[in-house]
Amino acid sequence: MKANLDVLPLSSWIDTAGKPLIIAGPCSAETEEQVSETVSRIAKEGYAHVIRAGVWKPRTRPGSFEGMGEAALPWLAAMKKETGLPIAVEVATPQHIELALKYGIDILWIGARTTVNPFNVQDLADALKGVDVPVLIKNPVNPDLALWVGAFERIAGAGIKKMAAIHRGFSNAQETKFRNSPMWQLAVELKTLFPQLPMIGDPSHMAGKRAYLYELAQRALDLNYDGLIIESHRNPDEAWSDASQQLTPEALGEMLRSLEIRKPSYGEDFQSELDQLRQKIDNIDRELLEVLAARMAVVEKLGEYKRENNVAVLQLDRWKQLHNSRADLGKKLNLYPELVEEMFKLIHMESIRKQTEVMNQQPA
Numbered sequence: 001m002k003a004n005l006d007v008l009p010l011s012s013w014i015d016t017a018g019k020p021l022i023i024a025g026p027c028s029a030e031t032e033e034q035v036s037e038t039v040s041r042i043a044k045e046g047y048a049h050v051i052r053a054g055v056w057k058p059r060t061r062p063g064s065f066e067g068m069g070e071a072a073l074p075w076l077a078a079m080k081k082e083t084g085l086p087i088a089v090e091v092a093t094p095q096h097i098e099l100a101l102k103y104g105i106d107i108l109w110i111g112a113r114t115t116v117n118p119f120n121v122q123d124l125a126d127a128l129k130g131v132d133v134p135v136l137i138k139n140p141v142n143p144d145l146a147l148w149v150g151a152f153e154r155i156a157g158a159g160i161k162k163m164a165a166i167h168r169g170f171s172n173a174q175e176t177k178f179r180n181s182p183m184w185q186l187a188v189e190l191k192t193l194f195p196q197l198p199m200i201g202d203p204s205h206m207a208g209k210r211a212y213l214y215e216l217a218q219r220a221l222d223l224n225y226d227g228l229i230i231e232s233h234r235n236p237d238e239a240w241s242d243a244s245q246q247l248t249p250e251a252l253g254e255m256l257r258s259l260e261i262r263k264p265s266y267g268e269d270f271q272s273e274l275d276q277l278r279q280k281i282d283n284i285d286r287e288l289l290e291v292l293a294a295r296m297a298v299v300e301k302l303g304e305y306k307r308e309n310n311v312a313v314l315q316l317d318r319w320k321q322l323h324n325s326r327a328d329l330g331k332k333l334n335l336y337p338e339l340v341e342e343m344f345k346l347i348h349m350e351s352i353r354k355q356t357e358v359m360n361q362q363p364a
């Protein structure tokens with residue numbers, strides 16, 4: 001995929017004194033007291049650069065708490081005045097944008113359920129024309145990089161240059177450890193495509209449970225993310241939404257303080273050591289590809305043999321046997337099972353593609 005994005009660095013619109021950007025606040029603004037107490041306690045802890053709060057909540061099914069709407073905006077504006085911290089809210093319609101700006105909200109974010117729909121994103125882009133406000137875009141609910149990229153392109157098309165990505169993970173059909181699968185590689189791909197685009201990790205929505213927040217936040221920092229957005233509530237168990245994934249402002253402070261921020265300490269030998277290790281990787285990758293090419297040459301021969309003998313391309317018994325034996329071998333070699341599984345699925349699919357091509361060729 002090729003794409004271009006005109007993005008300003010994070011430091012040009014928010015001062016974090018060189019530290020990762022921390023956006024903290026309740027999942028939802030529920031009452032004036034809840035907003036006031038939560039935000040005051042977060043501000044007192046001193047870690048947050050921005051306060052977040054959900055005002056309009058897209059819920060899976062009707063009947064759940066859908067946010068206080070416009071009524072909550074003055075509560076947030078008051079806390080901005082009191083603490084001096086900028087406020088971020090989620091917007092999903094042009095009317096949300098109009099109201100958020102009317103009440104002096106500083107940063108807008110587009111949620112995963114909006115990013116997924118290009119019509120919605122375009123409506124938001126149209127409403128943002130001529131407005132100078134930072135816009136954070138969460139990944140779409142499904143793992144489709146192009147949709148995420150498209151959302152940035154649409155918002156950039158409105159002239160917005162203060163943008164950042166929020167990586168909140170991807171919805172699952174089945175119950176998994178995390179509420180939303182991180183699929184880190186997709187965020188890394190986005191980062192590779194737009195190296196200048198700030199990346200913010202959203203451990204709260206990946207985790208779904210307090211217990212996993214630390215490991216996910218640390219992982220994001222290890223991947224050199226520019227910041228974190230984390231939910232915090234004065235009394236998490238009583239929260240009207242996402243009760244199981246929020247932390248008290250103080251517990252969040254403790255967690256943030258325990259995170260390791262990877263700062264390279266460049267010793268004299270660092271670069272040459274790094275270069276040597278990278279040279280080894282380059283050589284191994286070449287060998288990997290040569291071995292793969294050799295395998296494909298055998299697959300092609302097998303294809304010709306099958307054509308001559310009128311044998312079907314897909315051989316399920318052999319595939320099952322191969323799949324299991326490679327999984328066992330991978331385990332013995334201490335390889336991550338999913339890597340081995342996915343790699344052989346891809347290789348097998350490519351064998352089938354190649355042999356189907358061979359089958360349909362006239363013999364020489």
Ligand SMILES: O=C(O)C(=O)C[C@]1(C(=O)O)C=C[C@@H](O)C=C1
Nearest residue numbers: 302313314315316318319348351
């Ligand atoms: O064993 C075969 O029949 C092959 O063609 C090789 C191969 C493979 O790539 O390993 C490819 C297709 C079959 O479904 C099973 C295995």
